[in-house]
Amino acid sequence: MPNPTPKLFVTERLERRRVIKRRFVFFTTIFLLTSLAGWFMADLLWNSGTHPGRMSPIEWVVLVLFVVLFAHVATGFVHALFGFYVLNRGGDFCRIQRALPPEDPHAPLAPTAVVMPVCNEDSSRVFEGLRVIYRSLEETGKLGNFDFFILSDTSDPNKWIQEELAWVELCKQVGGFGRIFYRKRRQGINKKSGNVADFLRRWGSRYRYFAVLDADSIMTGRSLVRMVQLMERNPTVGILQSVPRLIRGETLFARLQQFANRLYSSVFLAGLNYWQQGEGNFWGHNAVIRTAQFMEHCSLPDLPGTEPFGGRILSHDFVEAALMVRAGYSVWLAYDLDGSFEEGPPSVIDSAKRDRRWCQGNLQHSWLLFARGLRGASRVHLLMGIMGYVASPLWLFFLLLSTIHVLDQDLSGTEHSVGEIIFERWGFYFELPQTLALFGLTLVMLFVPKVLGVLVQWREEGRRPVYGGRLRMVLSAVIETLLSSLLAPINMMFHAKFVVFTLLGQGVGWVTQRRDAEGNDWREAILTHWGQTAFGLIWGISTYIRLPSFFWWLSPVLAGLVLSIPLSIFLGSSKIGGLTRRWGLFLFPEESAPPYELRRLEKNLDECYRHMRPIEELRDDYGLLQAVLDPYINALHVSLQRQRRPAAATRAYFLGLRERLLKDGPKRLSAREKRALLLDPESMTWLHRELWRRPQTELAEWWQLGVRQYNVLTAQPVTALYR
Amino acid sequence: MSGFQPRTGTLDQWNAAYMRVEDYLRAHRIHNRLHQSRVIERVLECAAHRHEANPGLDPVMLAAEEMDRLMQTWFASQLGEGALSAERRAAQARVAMLLSDLPTRWPYTFLDQENTPSEARVAMEKSALQAGPDLAVSNMVPREIDLGTLPEAAGDTLERLERWPIIRLLLLWAVFAAVMAALFFKTR
Numbered sequence: 039m040p041n042p043t044p045k046l047f048v049t050e051r052l053e054r055r056r057v058i059k060r061r062f063v064f065f066t067t068i069f070l071l072t073s074l075a076g077w078f079m080a081d082l083l084w085n086s087g088t089h090p091g092r093m094s095p096i097e098w099v100v101l102v103l104f105v106v107l108f109a110h111v112a113t114g115f116v117h118a119l120f121g122f123y124v125l126n127r128g129g130d131f132c133r134i135q136r137a138l139p140p141e142d143p144h145a146p147l148a149p150t151a152v153v154m155p156v157c158n159e160d161s162s163r164v165f166e167g168l169r170v171i172y173r174s175l176e177e178t179g180k181l182g183n184f185d186f187f188i189l190s191d192t193s194d195p196n197k198w199i200q201e202e203l204a205w206v207e208l209c210k211q212v213g214g215f216g217r218i219f220y221r222k223r224r225q226g227i228n229k230k231s232g233n234v235a236d237f238l239r240r241w242g243s244r245y246r247y248f249a250v251l252d253a254d255s256i257m258t259g260r261s262l263v264r265m266v267q268l269m270e271r272n273p274t275v276g277i278l279q280s281v282p283r284l285i286r287g288e289t290l291f292a293r294l295q296q297f298a299n300r301l302y303s304s305v306f307l308a309g310l311n312y313w314q315q316g317e318g319n320f321w322g323h324n325a326v327i328r329t330a331q332f333m334e335h336c337s338l339p340d341l342p343g344t345e346p347f348g349g350r351i352l353s354h355d356f357v358e359a360a361l362m363v364r365a366g367y368s369v370w371l372a373y374d375l376d377g378s379f380e381e382g383p384p385s386v387i388d389s390a391k392r393d394r395r396w397c398q399g400n401l402q403h404s405w406l407l408f409a410r411g412l413r414g415a416s417r418v419h420l421l422m423g424i425m426g427y428v429a430s431p432l433w434l435f436f437l438l439l440s441t442i443h444v445l446d447q448d449l450s451g452t453e454h455s456v457g458e459i460i461f462e463r464w465g466f467y468f469e470l471p472q473t474l475a476l477f478g479l480t481l482v483m484l485f486v487p488k489v490l491g492v493l494v495q496w497r498e499e500g501r502r503p504v505y506g507g508r509l510r511m512v513l514s515a516v517i518e519t520l521l522s523s524l525l526a527p528i529n530m531m532f533h534a535k536f537v538v539f540t541l542l543g544q545g546v547g548w549v550t551q552r553r554d555a556e557g558n559d560w561r562e563a564i565l566t567h568w569g570q571t572a573f574g575l576i577w578g579i580s581t582y583i584r585l586p587s588f589f590w591w592l593s594p595v596l597a598g599l600v601l602s603i604p605l606s607i608f609l610g611s612s613k614i615g616g617l618t619r620r621w622g623l624f625l626f627p628e629e630s631a632p633p634y635e636l637r638r639l640e641k642n643l644d645e646c647y648r649h650m651r652p653i654e655e656l657r658d659d660y661g662l663l664q665a666v667l668d669p670y671i672n673a674l675h676v677s678l679q680r681q682r683r684p685a686a687a688t689r690a691y692f693l694g695l696r697e698r699l700l701k702d703g704p705k706r707l708s709a710r711e712k713r714a715l716l717l718d719p720e721s722m723t724w725l726h727r728e729l730w731r732r733p734q735t736e737l738a739e740w741w742q743l744g745v746r747q748y749n750v751l752t753a754q755p756v757t758a759l760y761r
Numbered sequence: 762m763s764g765f766q767p768r769t770g771t772l773d774q775w776n777a778a779y780m781r782v783e784d785y786l787r788a789h790r791i792h793n794r795l796h797q798s799r800v801i802e803r804v805l806e807c808a809a810h811r812h813e814a815n816p817g818l819d820p821v822m823l824a825a826e827e828m829d830r831l832m833q834t835w836f837a838s839q840l841g842e843g844a845l846s847a848e849r850r851a852a853q854a855r856v857a858m859l860l861s862d863l864p865t866r867w868p869y870t871f872l873d874q875e876n877t878p879s880e881a882r883v884a885m886e887k888s889a890l891q892a893g894p895d896l897a898v899s900n901m902v903p904r905e906i907d908l909g910t911l912p913e914a915a916g917d918t919l920e921r922l923e924r925w926p927i928i929r930l931l932l933l934w935a936v937f938a939a940v941m942a943a944l945f946f947k948t949r
Contacts, residue, residue, distance in 0.1 A: 185894065187893075206859065206860070206890075210860065210862075215860075215890075215891060216891055216894075219891070219892055219893045219894065220892050220893075221892060221893055235901055238899070238901055239898060239899060239900070239901050240893070240896050240897070240898060241893065241894060241896065241897055242897075242899060242901075243897045243899045244894060244897045333899065333900075333901045335904060336904070337901045337902055337903045337904055338903055338904070339903040339904065339905060339906055340903075341908075341916070342908070342912075342913070342915075342916025342917070342919060342920055343916060343919040343920050347919065348916065348919060348920075361904055361906075404912075405908055405912050405916070406906065406908065406912075407912075408908065408909035408911055408912055409906050409907060409908050409909055409912070410907040410908075410909055411906075411907065542933070667788060668788055669785075669788055669789055669855050670789070670790075670855050670856070670858065670859040672852075672855075673851070673852040673853075673854075673855030673856045673859070674855075674856055674859065674890070676852045677852055677853070677856050677890050678890075678892055681849075723848045723852070727829070727848075730781065730785050730825050730828075731821075731822050731825040731826065731829075732821070732822065733777070733819045733821045733822060734777065734821070745781075745784050746784065748784070748787070748788055749787050749788060749790070
C-alpha cells in the first residue's frame, strides 16, 4: 500500500490559541526556574552577611542582579530543553518546512533577486562564492527565476577595481551577462541597509522576492529554490530566515565555533521555533524576503538624537522583522533547512571587533522596546539582543559586588556561607553548602544544553559518523566546553567595555594586525588583552590574600582573564586548528562530508590564491594602476561610471589631481583623492591617454615601472578570479 | 623593421617610442610577435613622417598619438561612427574587445582593417556591457515608529543634551562622583 501523502502545515491556519499556549508553557518554565534560584539566593543572603536575618542594600542589589542574570541563562536552557523535547518527538509539526512535501519539483517559483551587499571584501571569496551559488542554481534547472546583484559600497580603490574585473570575468566564464549585475554606489549612505534600500528603489519592483546574502554567504541552489517555493506556498510569510552554518574555519577558534554552532544549535533552534512560530526574527542575511511588503512596511526611520544611541538604526534586521510582523506578515525560521552557510571570525579579537559593531546596534534597540504596535514576540527578540551584550557588564558588576560583599564580611569578622542543606543517603548524613546547590543549579543551566545537543546527535553518529564518531564527538564537546569557559570572562570584559564605551559615545581603538607566517600576532594580543590580564591578576591576588576560599570560587573567571593573551594566540592559530582536524577533533558534517558546492568553492579559491601577486612596489595601488594603465580595465571602469559634466571649479581640481598623480605617483595622493579620480570618468580617460602619451621623463618612476612590468610575465592581467 | 630609417631624431628616442608602442600593444593582450612588429612598424613610420615636419616633438608622444589615431579609425570601422565622442567610442570598443575575447580568438585582427573576419565584427557588436537591468524606480518611505511616551521623553531630553555638551559632561561627572561617594561610605 502506498504511503499516504503527509499532512502539510499551513501557516495561515496556525491557531493563535496554540501559539499562546506554547508561549505560556515556555516562559512559565523560565519563570519557575528563575524563582527557584532566586529563592535560594535570597535565602542565602538573608542568612549570611553582616546582618543575619535581614538584607543590606548591597545584598538587595546582588539579589536583583542575580535574578536578572539567572533569567537570562535559564532562557538559553529552556530553549534547549524544549528543543530537545520537540526533536525527540520526531520534530515540530508547526514548522515552515512542513508546508511543502520534502521534494516538490513542480512547486511554483517567482522572480527573485539574489543580492549580495559587499564593502571592501576579499573579491576572490565574493565572486567565487557567487559562482558556486550560480552554478548550483543552474543545476536545479530553475536559474531562469533568479537574477544576481553585487551591491558594492567598496571604498578601497584596489578592491573596487578587482570587483569590476572579477564581475566581468565571472559573467564571461558562466555566461552570466544579463543575469549577474554589478552596482557600485558613489557614496555608502546608511551602510548595508542603505545599500539594499538603494537596490530596492531601483529594481525592487521587478522581483517578487529578494534573497539577501552576506559577502561570505553560500546558499545552495536547492535551498534557495526551496525557500522561494515555501514563500510562494505561504503568501502571508514576509521573511523566511534560514540558519547559516559556519564553514571554512582554519584556526582553532573558528573550528570551535563551527563545531559548537553545528552540534548544539539544533536543540536551541527547535526551541526557538517552538515559541516564536510566525513571529520570528531576521538575522540580516541568508533569508528570502517578500519585496513589495518589505518596501512598504520595513523602511526604517531614524531614532531620536544622534549616534551612538540615536540616529540611523545600525542593527536593522531585528527591527525590520518587527515591522514586518507589525504589518501582519509572518517571519519564519527554516531551522531544519540545509544548504545555508557563512563564515565566522578567525580569532578572539576579530570576534570582538564584530561584537563591537553589533553591541552598539543592539543597544539602540532599547528605544524600541516600548514602541507602540510591536508584537510581544518582537519585543522579546529585541530584549534578548540587548541582553546578549548588557548581561556582560551586569555579570562583571555582580561578581565585583559579590567580591566586595564577601571581603566586607571578612573584614567585619562575620562568618560567611552559613546556608546548608542536610540530607541522608544510605544511612549517612551529608552536609551540602547552599552556595554549592546554587552553583550546581547554575552549572546545570549552562552545561545541560550542550549535553542535550550531544544526545540528539548520539544515535545518528553511531550510524553515520560526521562528528568523528561518538568518542571524538564527546571529547570535542568536553574540550570545547573547557575552552569556552575560559573564553567567557574574556568576552565578558570585552562586552562590558563595549557597552560602557557605547554609552559614553566613545569609539574603541584596535591595534593594526601584523601576523606572522602562522597567523599569530603577539603584539596585537598583548596590546588588546593586557588590561584584562592586569585586571584578573589584581582581582585574583587581592582576593587570594584576603580570602583564599573565595578565590577558588572565582578561579574559573580569573583563569580566563589571566591567560587571555596566550589563549588568544593559541585559539587564533591555524596550525593548532589544522592539528585538531588531523586528530579528528571538532569535526562537523560540512567538514567531514562537505556538499559539493563547498568542495567546489575550496578548489576554486585554492587556484585564486595561487595567482602571482603584483610586485611589491606596485602592490599598494595596483587597482589604480590597472584602471589607468590597462586599456580594457580603463574602458570597463569608465563605462561603469555615471557620465556627467562637472562644474568648472571641479574640473580645475581634477586637473590638478591628475597632474600630481602622473608626476608624483599615487603615494602622494590621499585615498580620498584617488577615489575622487576613480569616480570621474573624464579624469580616468585623460589619465589613460596621458600616461601612454607622455615621455618617460614626465612620469613618476612608479608609473615607468608599471608600464614596463605590466603583463610582462602573464598574458592576462591578474584578476581575483579562478580561471 | 629593417626598412624603418627615421631621418630625424636619435636612435634612443625611437627606441623609447618603439618600447612604448610595444608596451601598449601588450597591455591590449596583443602578444603575437609578428602582429606586434607589423603594427609597431606602421605606427613608427607615421610618427617618423610627422617628426620630420616638426623635429621638436618627442617621438614617444608622436608614436602614442599615431597609435591612438590608428585605433580610432579601426574602432569606427568595427562599430560604426555613431554619435559617440572618440573617447566614448574607444571605451565601448575596448569593452567589446574584452567581452568577445578578440585578442585571443582573433590574434591578427586588431588594427587590421582589411582582414577583420566577419565573426570577429559580429562578436564585438554583440558584446555590450549591462551592469544592471532596466530601472524600475519605486519609493521606499520610512515607516513611522511611535516609540511610546517614555522613550519619546527620553529622546527629547537626549536631543536637548546633545545641544548642550556641557550638561552632558556635568552629568557624567555627577555619576562618577556618586559612585565614588557610595564606595567611600561602603568602606567606612
